[in-house]
Each structure stands twice: as C-alpha cells, then as structure tokens.
Amino acid sequence: MADLSIERLSLSFGGLAALSDVDIAVPAGEIRGIIGPNGAGKTTLLNVISGLVRPTEGEIRLDGQPLTRLKASEVAARGVGRTFQTSLLFKGMTVLENVMAGMHQGLRTSVLAAAVGLPGVLREERRARERAREALAFVGMLSFAERDGASLSFGQQRLVEIARSLVAEPKVLLLDEPAVGLSPPRVAELDELLRRIRDKRGITIIMVEHVIRLVMGVCDRITVLNSGRKIADGTPDVILADPFVKEAYLGKSSDADRA
Amino acid sequence: MLLAYALSSGITSGALYALVAVGLVLCYRTTGHINFSHGELFMIGGFLAFTLHVMWGLPYIVALLGAVAGSFVLGVLTDRVVYQPLIKAPPIAMVMATVGLSFVLKGIGRHFWGGQGEVVPFPPLVSPAPVLIGGVAVFPQQLVVVASVVVCMLLLTLFFTRTRAGKMMQATAENAHAAYLVGIRVERVYMLTWGVGAALAGVAAVFVAPLTLLTPDIGLSLLLKAFAATILGGLGSMTGAVIGGLLVGILEALAGTYIASSIQDVSAFIIILAVLVFRPTGLLGARARREV
Numbered sequence: 001m002a003d004l005s006i007e008r009l010s011l012s013f014g015g016l017a018a019l020s021d022v023d024i025a026v027p028a029g030e031i032r033g034i035i036g037p038n039g040a041g042k043t044t045l046l047n048v049i050s051g052l053v054r055p056t057e058g059e060i061r062l063d064g065q066p067l068t069r070l071k072a073s074e075v076a077a078r079g080v081g082r083t084f085q086t087s088l089l090f091k092g093m094t095v096l097e098n099v100m101a102g103m104h105q106g107l108r109t110s111v112l113a114a115a116v117g118l119p120g121v122l123r124e125e126r127r128a129r130e131r132a133r134e135a136l137a138f139v140g141m142l143s144f145a146e147r148d149g150a151s152l153s154f155g156q157q158r159l160v161e162i163a164r165s166l167v168a169e170p171k172v173l174l175l176d177e178p179a180v181g182l183s184p185p186r187v188a189e190l191d192e193l194l195r196r197i198r199d200k201r202g203i204t205i206i207m208v209e210h211v212i213r214l215v216m217g218v219c220d221r222i223t224v225l226n227s228g229r230k231i232a233d234g235t236p237d238v239i240l241a242d243p244f245v246k247e248a249y250l251g252k253s254s255d256a257d258r259a
Numbered sequence: 260m261l262l263a264y265a266l267s268s269g270i271t272s273g274a275l276y277a278l279v280a281v282g283l284v285l286c287y288r289t290t291g292h293i294n295f296s297h298g299e300l301f302m303i304g305g306f307l308a309f310t311l312h313v314m315w316g317l318p319y320i321v322a323l324l325g326a327v328a329g330s331f332v333l334g335v336l337t338d339r340v341v342y343q344p345l346i347k348a349p350p351i352a353m354v355m356a357t358v359g360l361s362f363v364l365k366g367i368g369r370h371f372w373g374g375q376g377e378v379v380p381f382p383p384l385v386s387p388a389p390v391l392i393g394g395v396a397v398f399p400q401q402l403v404v405v406a407s408v409v410v411c412m413l414l415l416t417l418f419f420t421r422t423r424a425g426k427m428m429q430a431t432a433e434n435a436h437a438a439y440l441v442g443i444r445v446e447r448v449y450m451l452t453w454g455v456g457a458a459l460a461g462v463a464a465v466f467v468a469p470l471t472l473l474t475p476d477i478g479l480s481l482l483l484k485a486f487a488a489t490i491l492g493g494l495g496s497m498t499g500a501v502i503g504g505l506l507v508g509i510l511e512a513l514a515g516t517y518i519a520s521s522i523q524d525v526s527a528f529i530i531i532l533a534v535l536v537f538r539p540t541g542l543l544g545a546r547a548r549r550e551v
Contacts, residue, residue, distance in 0.1 A: 052440065076442025088437040090430045101430035103423045104443050125422045168442065 001028035001202045002063045002079060002171035004049070009058030011041075011048060011228075018044045019055070019228045026172075026221075031198055031205045033219035035212075035239075037248060040225040042208040043085065046174045049206070050082045051075035062172060076104060081170030081203075085177050087157040089149035095160050096145040099132040102164035135163040138200075139193060155182045159193075166197070172204045173197065179211040187211060191218045216240065224248065263395040265516040266509060271401040271470065273508020274408035275463045279481055280488035280500035281415065282459035288495050289432040289452040290342060292350065295357040297460055297485065298478030299364035300337075304330040304461030305473045306372045309381055326461045333364075334457025338450045361478060368475035381468035404466045411462055412501065418455075428452060480524065484511075487527040490534050493541030502542060506530075 006024040010017065019041045026032045034042050047053040049060055051072040060067045067075050076082070089098050136142045139159040144152060149160060158178055165173060178194075179187050191214055197203050209215045215222060216236040224232040224239060226248040232239055239245055283297050294300075307329040312322035341356045385403055389396040419425040431438040431448040439445045464473075471477075485500075488507045492499025507530055515523030534541060 073444040101426040
C-alpha cells in the first residue's frame with residue numbers, strides 16, 4: 001500500500017495554464033476519483049503523475065519519495081501503473097504476450113540471466129508467463145489468452161490493459177476513463193474489479209472517469225477539477241451536494257437548482 | 260554429384276547468410292534502420308575469434324563466446340554512439356552515420372588484423388576430411404555450421420516466444436510510442452536489439468572463418484548478401500530472412516557451378532535487382548506487413 005501526494009502542482013504551456021496549484025493527497029489503499037468537465041486537466045494530471053509531461057512547478061511524491069523529475073519508465077519502475085483512454089494493445093501479439101510485455105522490471109534480469117544459463121532463464125520466464133495468466137484470470141480474461149489482442153472488443157481490451165499494468169506490480173494504478181463505452185452490467189463488473197484490485201492486491205487507485213454511477217459507487221473520495229484548478233475534494237456525498245461542483249459540472253441546471 | 264556438392268556448399272553459406280540477415284532484420288524491425296556497418300560487426304567478430312583461437316591458442320568455445328560477447332558490446336556501442344544520439348534526426352543521418360561507422364570499423368580491422376598478409380587462415384574446427392552422406396561428400400565443418408545455425412535460430416525463437424524481453428522487443432517494434440507509454444524502457448530495448456543483432460553477426464563470423472578466409476574488407480560483401488536475403492525474404496520478416504539467406508546461398512552456389520564461377524559474387528546483386536523489379540515485397544512481404 002502506498003500513498004500519493006500532489007503538492008502545488010502547476011503546468012502551463014506557454015501562457016496557458018493547464019493545471020494551477022493543484023493539491024491532492026491520496027492515502028494508501030484509497031480509490032480516488034478525478035472528475036471534471038472536458039478540458040479540466042484530468043488526463044493532463046495523470047500524464048504529469050506518470051512522468052509523460054514535466055510540471056512547471058510542484059511536487060509529486062509516492063510514499064514520500066519524489067517522482068517529479070523522473071522519466072516515464074522510471075515512474076513506472078517505482079510502482080505507478082497506468083492505462084489510457086485509447087487502447088494501447090500491441091497488434092499482432094496475443095493477449096497473453098501483450099500482458100507479458102508489461103513486465104518491464106523483467107528486462108534487465110532476463111538479459112543477465114540469459115548470460116548465466118538457459119535452464120534458469122526458461123524457468124523464470126515460465127514463472128513470468130504464469131503470473132501473466134494469473135493477472136488475466138484476475139480480470140476475468142484468461143479464456144482470451146491466446147486470442148489476438150486486436151480482435152477483442154473495446155471493453156475487453158480495457159481489461160487486458162488493466163491486467164498488463166497489474167503484472168508490473170504497481171503500488172498505485174492510474175486509470176483514464178476505464179468505463180468508457182461499457183454497458184451497465186460491464187460497469188458493475190468493473191466496479192467489483194476495482195474493489196478487488198484494491199483489497200486483494202493492495203493497490204491505491206486514481207481514476208479519471210465520466211461515468212458518474214461508477215465514480216459515486218466505488219470511489220472513497222472524489223477530487224473535482226475545473227479549468228486546471230481543484231474546486232472540490234471529498235466523499236461522494238459531499239461532492240454531490242457541493243454547489244460549486246454542480247455549477248462547474250452540470251452547468252446551467254445548477255441555476256435551476258438554486259432558484 | 261556436382262549438383263549435390265553445389266547444394267551442400269550453398270546450404271552452408273546460405274545458413275550463415277541467414278544468420279547475418281536475421282541480425283539485420285532484427286535491428287531494422289525494432290529501430291526502423293538498416294545498419295550499414297552490420298558486415299563490419301561480422302568482420303570484427305571473426306577477427307576477435309581469430310585472435311583468441313589462432314593467435315592466443317584458446318579453445319574454440321572460448322573464441323566463440325569471446326566473439327559473441329565482443330560483437331554484442333560493439334552493437335551496444337553502435338546504439339550509444341550512433342543510434343541514440345541520432346534517434347530524432349532524419350533517417351538519412353542514420354544511414355550516413357552507419358556507413359561512416361562501417362569505415363571506422365574497417366579501419367580498426369585493417370589496423371589490427373590487416374596489412375601483413377592479405378588474408379588470415381582459421382584452422383577448421385573438426386577434421387577437414389570429407390565424409391560421405393548418401394554418396395555425397397560433405398565437409399564435417401559444413402555440418403557443424405548448419406547445426407549451429409539451427410541451434411541459434413531455435414534459441415532466438417525461444418527468446419521471442421518465451422521471454423519477457425522478447426515480448427518487449429516485439430512490442431517496441433510494433434509501436435514504440437505505446438511501449439514507452441506502457442512503461443517499457445524503450446532505450447534499453449533498442450540497446451538490447453543492437454547488441455543481439457550484432458552478436459548474431461559475431462556468431463556467424465566464428466562459423467564462417469574456418470570455411471572462407473577472413474579479410475578486413477569482408478564486411479561489405481557479407482552485408483550485400485544479407486541484404487539480398489532480407490530483400491528476397493521480404494524486408495522486416497525474420498522467417499523471410501532465413502528463407503532468403505538459404506536461397507541466396509544456394510542460388511549463388513548453383514550459379515557459380517553451372518554458369519561461371521565469376522557469377523557467384525555478383526549473384527547477390529542480381530537477386531536484389533530481380534526481386535525489386537518483379538516482387539518488391541519479397542517472398543513473405545505481404546505477410547510480413549501483417550506480422551509484427
């Protein structure tokens with residue numbers, strides 16, 4: 001279990017502020033939702049956390065250790081996993097192979113081990129394959145292990161991507177709109193999967209999501225961004241009742257509510 | 260009889276071309292670049308083995324491992340010195356740089372191993388007396404070469420199908436950006452790719468050395484043959500490179516035997532021209548596009 005803290009985080013492109021002065025503290029074992037209207041800076045925030053974009057100011061810490069100046073692969077190696085809005089499965093590779101490609105910590109060891117001896121390498125690689133299969137079973141996709149990744153439905157690809165990020169054994173998992181395009185029963189399954197990831201694997205989850213039913217149901221706390229600023233932070237009930245959130249998120253209907 | 264002889268020598272050299280070609284394709288597929296100094300990696304590998312085995316009298320296996328390790332390191336250096344610094348430059352820069360590197364390596368080869376005699380002999384690994392297999396005289400060295408190439412291919416296949424590093428290489432070849440986003444250390448994958456590609460050239464060199472003569476200028480002709488093999492097989496396909504390598508070896512042996520021995524050395528050019536004119540995608544080209 002690990003906590004993630006974001007302190008006074010700002011990012012501007014030229015004069016345009018994409019994120020300004022964002023403070024978020026996610027305690028270990030929490031499922032945190034990040035919501036906000038389009039262009040609020042949610043995906044940008046995930047990109048900054050995972051090291052794809054360098055912030056202009058501020059600090060991000062995982063268990064107190066700064067992540068801010070690290071490269072994306074180094075952030076991943078410290079234990080921050082990630083899935084993306086668009087599918088990033090590798091074409092021409094099976095589902096199982098795709099998941100194995102996510103075991104990035106294995107690269108150095110397997111090269112070194114290859115120099116030492118083949119039997120040991122194969123044993124270790126067999127174990128890696130087992131772990132990949134376990135991860136697929138965990139997300140309920142084991143029966144698709146030998147299928148071509150590209151032949152899966154959008155929602156299935158999502159699950160495979162989650163499995164791929166799980167095999168890297170992250171401490172914190174960043175999910176960018178995992179429920180987009182899922183039917184309501186699938187959303188319920190995702191809700192249950194997210195809880196299992198937290199409870200069984202001890203992974204802290206930070207999730208950007210538009211599907212309000214999922215966010216309100218599964219998240220312990222929710223942070224609301226609007227125009228790159230944090231405008232609210234609290235439990236789902238508090239967020240639902242927050243007038244600023246209603247105004248930012250629901251726009252005009254909030255006027256009707258107030259009237 | 261003549262045919263059998265031509266075939267056996269063709270298959271032997273073809274197997275070696277296949278090994279060199281696979282290294283070339285491996286780098287091309289992952290990095291998108293043809294390494295024009297690939298033939299020189301082969302040459303240096305061969306001379307490293309020569310130094311260890313012939314000059315220092317170390318066992319053949321030590322020479323083999325030394326040449327493989329040495330060419331792996333050279334491949335890694337290629338990555339550090341040429342590929343990584345130019346990774347964002349236009350492709351022509353990489354072409355020029357690897358061509359330049361081939362001259363540098365050739366110069367190094369000439370400095371250390373050239374000059375005194377034009378060529379250096381490498382003693383055969385096994386008894387030079389031919390053995391009869393089904394009435395055909397075959398040199399034991401040829402059998403050793405073919406068997407070793409098969410073992411190398413199996414190891415490589417195992418590497419790609421069974422190991423995480425292999426999957427990561429495949430993933431990077433398929434979509435480097437996605438691999439980066441997923442957290443794969445793409446630079447490390449590139450480094451490994453150059454190293455493995457070069458090591459394959461080194462292995463081939465150690466097996467070729469006892470069959471032909473090593474010269475510091477051997478690299479270019481090897482590169483051409485490997486290139487002909489990859490073009491014939493379909494650029495970017497590993498299986499194609501193996502088939503292409505064997506075919507180039509067999510075709511040039513047949514041409515040398517039945518047409519004129521002077522044709523042998525230019526047959527690689529003829530193959531490149533013929534393939535580019537009649538089937539630009541190569542034998543497995545259409546499939547290669549769907550393969551990774």
